[in-house]
Amino acid sequence: MSLRAFLSSRVVTPDGVRPAAVLVEGEQIRGVVSADRLSAGTQTHDFGDAAILPGLVDSHVHINDPGRADWEGFETATRSAAAGGYTVLVDMPLNCLPATTDVGALTAKRAAALDRCRVDWMAWGGVVAGNQSEIEPLAAAGVVGFKCFLVHPGIDGFTMVTEQELRSALPAIARTGLPLLAHAELPDPIDLATENLRDSDWTDYETYLQSRPEEAELSAIRMLLSLCREYKFRLHIVHLSASAALPELRRARSEGLAVSVETCPHYLHFSADEIPKRGTIFKCAPPIRGRENRERLWEGLRDGTIDLVATDHSPCPPEMKRLAEGTFRNVWGGIASLSMALSVMHTEASKRGFSLNDIAHWMAEAPAKLAGCDARKGRIASGYDADFVVFEPESEFVVREERLHYRHPISAYLGETLCGVVKATYLRGAVVYQGGEFPSEAVGQEYRR
Ligand SMILES: [Zn+2]
Numbered sequence: 001m002s003l004r005a006f007l008s009s010r011v012v013t014p015d016g017v018r019p020a021a022v023l024v025e026g027e028q029i030r031g032v033v034s035a036d037r038l039s040a041g042t043q044t045h046d047f048g049d050a051a052i053l054p055g056l057v058d059s060h061v062h063i064n065d066p067g068r069a070d071w072e073g074f075e076t077a078t079r080s081a082a083a084g085g086y087t088v089l090v091d092m093p094l095n096c097l098p099a100t101t102d103v104g105a106l107t108a109k110r111a112a113a114l115d116r117c118r119v120d121w122m123a124w125g126g127v128v129a130g131n132q133s134e135i136e137p138l139a140a141a142g143v144v145g146f147k148c149f150l151v152h153p154g155i156d157g158f159t160m161v162t163e164q165e166l167r168s169a170l171p172a173i174a175r176t177g178l179p180l181l182a183h184a185e186l187p188d189p190i191d192l193a194t195e196n197l198r199d200s201d202w203t204d205y206e207t208y209l210q211s212r213p214e215e216a217e218l219s220a221i222r223m224l225l226s227l228c229r230e231y232k233f234r235l236h237i238v239h240l241s242a243s244a245a246l247p248e249l250r251r252a253r254s255e256g257l258a259v260s261v262e263t264c265p266h267y268l269h270f271s272a273d274e275i276p277k278r279g280t281i282f283k284c285a286p287p288i289r290g291r292e293n294r295e296r297l298w299e300g301l302r303d304g305t306i307d308l309v310a311t312d313h314s315p316c317p318p319e320m321k322r323l324a325e326g327t328f329r330n331v332w333g334g335i336a337s338l339s340m341a342l343s344v345m346h347t348e349a350s351k352r353g354f355s356l357n358d359i360a361h362w363m364a365e366a367p368a369k370l371a372g373c374d375a376r377k378g379r380i381a382s383g384y385d386a387d388f389v390v391f392e393p394e395s396e397f398v399v400r401e402e403r404l405h406y407r408h409p410i411s412a413y414l415g416e417t418l419c420g421v422v423k424a425t426y427l428r429g430a431v432v433y434q435g436g437e438f439p440s441e442a443v444g445q446e447y448r449r
Contacts, residue, residue, distance in 0.1 A: 055087025067097025278326025
């Protein structure tokens with residue numbers, strides 16, 4: 001098979017950002033070499049000063065298919081992923097119907113995904129009340145880890161687990177060696193706060209924020225860390241919002257517990273004081289908190305207490321955000337951002353002195369490791385899949401509906417000016433996105449360990 005070379009003055013490799021040629025043969029990277037070492041006749045694609053980053057891996061996405069494909073679906077989610085520079089999505093076990101809590105449901109998801117994906121994908125399994133006996137069969141069938149909720153997930157079809165129910169599942173989870181991803185909020189602090197806010201104005205974001213206090217996250221994380229000590233499983237905290245938990249997480253890591261942490265672009269970009277009255281498009285759980293909290297999350301990324309950034313892309317039909325009515329109490333909580341996340345992160349990270357290398361670590365290498373696809377995904381290096389993003393870091397654009405590419409073009413980011421444009425995305429050597437177009441067929445596949 002013939003060699004192709006992808007050239008740029010800024011190739012983001014595990015050893016740093018440098019001018020190089022990425023050699024691709026078929027679907028794989030064969031090497032990263034200096035451009036003057038290319039042999040004559042090699043087919044070249046010269047991207048000049050646009051950066052080449054590894055294809056991003058999003059370890060936290062709600063594709064909602066099968067069952068709620070009118071909310072999103074494999075075609076639209078993977079299309080917006082390709083437009084955003086992602087080459088692997090790891091789908092959450094809920095919002096789809098049936099929820100991925102047994103092998104039959106995983107089979108149904110595979111059927112829904114077949115021949116409809118523009119990027120590669122993987123599946124998390126679910127831990128719910130009463131499916132302990134399904135955990136090892138799900139692992140054998142190919143889920144890459146498990147997700148549980150310690151609080152009501154806000155949707156039917158997936159149940160939360162109590163500490164007792166979680167305890168009965170943990171021995172099986174530990175035996176699989178796969179990570180347990182936890183939505184870390186406990187119900188009691190939320191229920192108490194919500195009761196006290198009964199007569200408050202729920203069109204104010206502040207009311208919603210007060211209803212989900214940091215204490216809910218803190219108490220859940222404390223419980224999970226102590227279970228992690230006891231049962232010795234791999235624990236991953238999804239979408240950390242409360243920076244107050246960072247000191248405890250830091251200590252847990254220094255004592256050697258197998259714990260990893262993620263946060264999301266919306267917690268790193270927005271702050272509570274900017275969210276307008278009736279701005280239900282910003283509702284997510286845990287909530288976007290204050291400005292100082294946001295800056296402490298950035299410090300968590302800087303010192304490595306937070307390992308990775310995932311989108312928690314969780315779209316819904318516009319009517320479920322009840323934008324006209326604007327009360328935060330009962331609307332769907334979830335922020336969709338697959339096609340924007342890299343630009344959002346670059347805009348914010350570059351202001352704080354971070355590099356493209358940091359972004360590649362948070363958004364490609366570390367999530368690939370969490371999902372167990374790091375033998376072939378998440379790096380530009382010999383032997384890896386030829387997955388990469390061509391990115392113009394200095395170009396600015398305004399977020400408009402036509403750039404979103406997921407099913408319902410609503411977004412908390414509409415109208416914002418962001419810095420950094422995805423020009424093209426390559427999946428296993430094939431161009432899956434280029435300048436607003438999707439040239440390839442649906443060549444995405446399930447990545448199997
Ligand atoms: Zn989620």
